[in-house]
Amino acid sequence: MAKLVLTAENFAFGPIGKLLDVVDLLKEQGHELTFAGFGTSLQLAKNYPFDTIHEIDTDNPESDSKLEGIISKADMLISTMDIPSVKIAQQIGKLTTWIDCLFWFWDSIPDEVLNVDLYVTERLMNDKANEQKYASKIKNLFKVGPIIGRMSGGSRKNQVLISYGGGEAPYWYKEGRDTNYPSVMTNLLLKSIDWSKFDKVIVTTSERIAKELSDKFPDTPFEFKILAHDKFLDELSHSEVILITPGLVTAELAFESGTPTIFLPPSNNSQYLQLDQFIEQDLAPAHTHLSNFMPRLELKGVPLCDSTQMVLKQLKEFEQSPETQKRVGGRLNKLIGNRDNWSNEFVANGKRFIDSLGGNGAYATADKIKHILTANGYH
Template sequence: MNTSFEHYIFLAEPFGFGPISSSIAIARQLKILDPQKKIIFMGSGTSHQLAVKSNIFDENYFVEDMSESSFIECNSEVNSTNCLIIANTYPKAVLIAKQAEFKCVFIDTLFWMWNQLPIKALDVMKYFIEEFHCTDVKLDRFGFSDIFMLVPPLIDVDVPPHIVKHPFLLVSLGGIDSSLYDFPVFYQKLIEYISKEKKLKQYNILICGGGNKFRENEFKKYENSQLIITCLGPHEYMSKLRVADIVLSSAGLHGFYENYFLKKNVMFLPPQSYSQYLQLKYILNNFSKVIGANFENLEMSHSLRENMPELERINEVKRTNKFLIKDPIWKKFLNIFEDFHTGKIQTDWKSEKNKLQNSRLGPVLVAKEILSLV
């Protein structure tokens, strides 16, 4: 492929694992298609954590306060003529790239959620929109632009299975530990419960997640001969997800797609962010036999709704999360979880109302399009 760009810098919003995991999937395909290109990651938080774990990027730079000088300060070989910035669900990165006079593309994993575009479309060469087939969102709802490109899910599940002892329970908490919400108190209580619950003794258990507490091994005290708590790179995590007998998963978009494509017997955990609440609501509406503990399932009052102002929705999520660990909400969650891990209820993906038509080639399509830009 003929392109003037020699370097590609990925910038992923350090919130959860969604932006960085999809960035890693695309970066992997860039390396396969053109191994000579230098693939770089810059960022902080859970995004930097997973980028390092992935072993995909040629260089990883921890940059907490991104600025227009960050690109050339980190790598002297980079300049505005030989480098393309790839901003994943990270509006601030687009503005920084523009100020630094670097060309940029934007990957939007939350297009379905916005009440207005998070960036100016004219500031980027291409605007990739990840499909979320549980919502009926029109591509042109903010006006038509030929830079928009709708792409299939940005995940890679084609990895070999890992060898584990069965029965195997995989608990995926995602990378929700962020400056916006901090580590959820619900997850803290869940980890402690799983480590002590005698009814789970038959399972070999792996709890995965990201953030400071995982980085600093704060959960080590809960481990035992049948329970491991750690942060895994995407490839290793997927290899274990493939063989899990049951899965307890955060309600992130990519966690949904991973379980959907692998047809896992999964139970989705209560939302820990605004996007997770909406995603889980749409998923449960589209799949009548998928197990999930959304606030409605827990008979929990709240005021979350579509198109909420940012500060209002953040405060409401923080408020609701405080109540998740209190009786009787916690007991209602445990009742659902017990029915799930004992086999009384299970997820059946065949109940889908609107089937996904596109393939799992989203990362390949995006990588090819990026390499074609000049």
């Protein structure tokens, strides 16, 4: 049994969700699991049975000594895109696994992660540019199919799941300061759609945002809550239809589960580009892209800080345009009402897409980690 320290970039729910999909399999291998992190990552981690959890802002240099103390006790660090923890692990000579959920997206990849013991990327988005640029520089590159959590089958409930993901990413954008996306979208959905045909409508996001939405929209058919990752998988796979921001983790789950999915407008730059690719590959027959209603943003090749601001600026314009919101709401209402017209296409294309990429990469990732640990004397 090895001692594993796990970290995830505090960027909404994507990195921590991906980490938990792998951690579930590592737990079955019998390893001791310690999580270190904060913010939205910590919120989901608290709902998972880690052996130990440390609340620590890994992005704050003042936390470095404490973080080093945690990592120094580990046999391996496993991180989904939390650079500070990887830097420390490399400095003190610890085995390091880097799970990169957005390999295709980066305009640059830091040198510190190029020499890790295992660099995992998914066969998913068009990553040819970064593969040509970085594949030869990465010491232990390991490509797998989409990393997806385990979901149970069974009959569907007459319910809708609406997911805004984590809703914010501190150090990048904050809900209530840089964006009001969850509030504006909730108001739009309540005004535009008759939800009485469904027994339940669950709106899930981060803990703070869910509380604020619950206070702002009382006496509605919506149940606002944060869901533990396994509970989220269960609700998603058993819902009649889901409405989601086009984040990579939730989209993969939708394709795998065969749950009819409507893509809401993107709430950040990576989602904007991901929805572009989903549409190109016929994976989003039901979508409301910002580019359907507002001038198209050309984000490819734009530095991440700049592209983030471009999307936030357009979202601000969206928030200030009742007419655009009305048009988006009208389209969403039609998509929910005529979902029999597009659901089969979504399910078939999503399944074909996942199968074409080699199936669920979580198992290959967990097996590779086990192999590295064993080779280094940790059983």
